[in-house]
Amino acid sequence: MAAHRKIKHTIYNDSTITFALFVNLESCKNIRKCVMNGTVEASLLKSSMIIDPFQVLVAANKAVHLYKSNSMMTKNVHSEILFCLSPSKNISESFRAFGAADSDTSVFVAIVNDTEDKTLAKVSEILGHQPVPLEGVSSLGDIKLITKAYKLTDEELSHFPMLDALVSRIAAKEIITAGKGRI
Amino acid sequence: MDSVLLKQGAEAKLYSYDFYGRPCIIKERFKKSYRHPTLDVSLTSQRLKAEVRANLRCRMAGILTPTIFMVNFDNSSIYMQEIQDAITVREYIATIQEQHKDRAHANDLISPVAEVIGKTLSKMHANNIIHGDLTTSNMLLQGDPHDLKLVLIDFGLSSFEASAEDKGVDLYVLERAFLSSHPNTQELFDIILNSYQTTMKDKSAWKEVIAKLDEVRLRGRKRTMVG
DSSP states (O other): OTTSEEEEOSSOTTOEEEEEEEOSOSOSHHHHHHHHTTSSOOEEEOGGGOSOHHHHHHHHHHHHHHHHTTOOSSSSHHHHHHHHHSSOSOHHHHHHHHBOOTTOSOEEEEEESOGGGHHHHHHHHHHTOOOBOGGGGGGTOOHHHHHHHTTOOHHHHHHSOHHHHHHHHHHTHHHHSSTTSOO | OOOEEEEEOSSEEEEEEEETTEEEEEEEEOOOTTSOHHHHHHHHHHHHHHHHHHHHHHHHTTOBOOOEEEEETTTTEEEEEOOOSEEEHHHHHHHHHHHOOOHHHHHHHHHHHHHHHHHHHHHHHHTTEEOSOOOGGGEEEESSGGGOEEEEOOOTTOEEOOOHHHHHHHHHHHHHHHHHHSTTOHHHHHHHHHHHHHHOSOHHHHHHHHHHHHHHHHHOSSOOOOO
16 A cells, blocks of 8 residues: 555645555446545545646645635635646536546545544545556556646747646636736 | 745845746735735735736737746735846846957947847737836846847736837836846847837837837926826
8 A cells, every 4th residue: 555645735734635546447436435425534636637646746745735725716625626626616617627537447545634644545445446556547547638628838848847837827826816807 | 844045135135036946036016014904905915916817818928927826815925936047137148248348349249138029029019018117127038148038027016008109118118127237238229129029910000109118208208197
């Protein structure tokens, strides 16, 4: 089980963020059901929208910060991670584009404050799989889809690594999407 | 994770930090007790947002700026990528001028940097981004200065304006800062303007900006409010 990663929040030392990647699944149907009905508290992210664990870390870091400062847009910290990861300010659209779907055969899981890794164990059990190294997510990311969703420009991509372009947008989302909806 | 105070400016404090393994700068805008509290909160938040917005718009236009990692509205701080192995254009020019006492020779050595400054600002203005505080201290050269990787920073006073007036003032602010920080560099500033012009696709827009620059040179940064 060493493939997952547990990280202390950079500001709130009492908060941790756990990441795990699961691949070769039959479907995400059962785990999605458990998250929807509240028996498992975790964030199920669409692996095709992720190119690097750092991309999710910036979103999760932000979600925990918003949770701690009582300024979340969604109802709990796990849905907030999903919303933070998405460039859209429409919550249901964000869930559709960045949340794992029933038919997905891989999923990137983020769990906040998983004491003794109990939730992770539960997720593994439901999926019937053990997590694989997180770096594997870079081969699952769909560059075309990501470019389109985050509206990355060619100019930008010719000067910056894609990861940095995504990270800036995630961190600055509420500032750049305020007002007329254009940057 | 500890933050180390690097610099204290009039507006903000800069800390060096480690953001999950990435070298990071925290720019924290502090409270100013001499300002009315309501005005202070409003100005601080406006500048924080302006800074982040212009940074991203520049990146989308292909102008190098630091990557933003996090924005904390609670204490008005921005966590951004530390541009490593970089010196300010101000330091660079001063060093070259120090090393080469022959003015013409020093200017020759610096002219590629002046050219890339003109090109970058032209691109920025073509996208209607006004920096608001152009100085050679707010421009970094990353890596080997000969690579001409110019990174723009400090967008706290930026705005988005299409008018030639605002672009002219932006250039005027740079001219004043440039000539006062670096003695005997009028030729270098002319290279900046020249390269600004060559890069600008819309030639009539360029003429308008330069006409405004001449106008602003005569009257100063502030417009006369008469009439």
